[in-house]
Amino acid sequence: MRLFFALGLDEKANQAAREQLVRYNHHLYGEGRAVPDQNLHLTLAFLGEVPDTKLPALQAAASNLALPAFNLTTSSVEVWEQPKIACVTFNQPPSALFELANHLQTLPVWPAKADSHVFTPHITLRRGVKDDDALDLPTLPAQTFACQRFGLYASPSSTSDESIPRDNEGRALYQCLHQFSLC
Ligand code: 3AM
Numbered sequence: 001m002r003l004f005f006a007l008g009l010d011e012k013a014n015q016a017a018r019e020q021l022v023r024y025n026h027h028l029y030g031e032g033r034a035v036p037d038q039n040l041h042l043t044l045a046f047l048g049e050v051p052d053t054k055l056p057a058l059q060a061a062a063s064n065l066a067l068p069a070f071n072l073t074t075s076s077v078e079v080w081e082q083p084k085i086a087c088v089t090f091n092q093p094p095s096a097l098f099e100l101a102n103h104l105q106t107l108p109v110w111p112a113k114a115d116s117h118v119f120t121p122h123i124t125l126r127r128g129v130k131d132d133d134a135l136d137l138p139t140l141p142a143q144t145f146a147c148q149r150f151g152l153y154a155s156p157s158s159t160s161d162e163s164i165p166r167d168n169e170g171r172a173l174y175q176c177l178h179q180f181s182l183c
Helices: 012-027 052-063 095-105
Strands: 002-007 042-049 070-080 085-090 123-127 144-147 149-155 175-181
Touching (some): 052 175
Antiparallel strands (some): 002 042, 149 175
């Protein structure tokens, strides 16, 4: 299974902030493909293909972390030429976020795939955006998310797989396999 740890930002306390983000994303127009509403997340660690047999140990290791909850306040929406996304960035992300990501990227049971980029917290809104002039980007009002848990998600290895869950536009959805509480 292709797995990643992420903040789902779907706690009850985040309902209004998440709805605002979804509305914002629906109103973006121009180049690229919108990420389905249900897939909006902040990736903490991308693990790649992980054998099913590793899942119990992976879940146990993540459950044992006992790291603190934190708040995240959005800053702006940017286009990143690599990997061609429009994404939300954050204003002074707390050290607790970096600590969480670092722990999840270095779990001895399955370390994250080596990535040449420094971890830069973001929520991808749109993929396939090659040029920021090709997208109209209104200002996103600042929103604060209360991050009280994170999840282990499965991403389809092949989008042609008929068994994967999809939204009503046929777009593949991530599956949350397990949620973990922050303290
Ligand atoms: O949070 P974002 O959307 O930036 O780009 C993929 C997405 O990140 C990333 O994992 C998240 C969930 O799919 N991803 C996919 N393949 C990757 C890879 N080979 C990857 N990140 C690093 N290396």
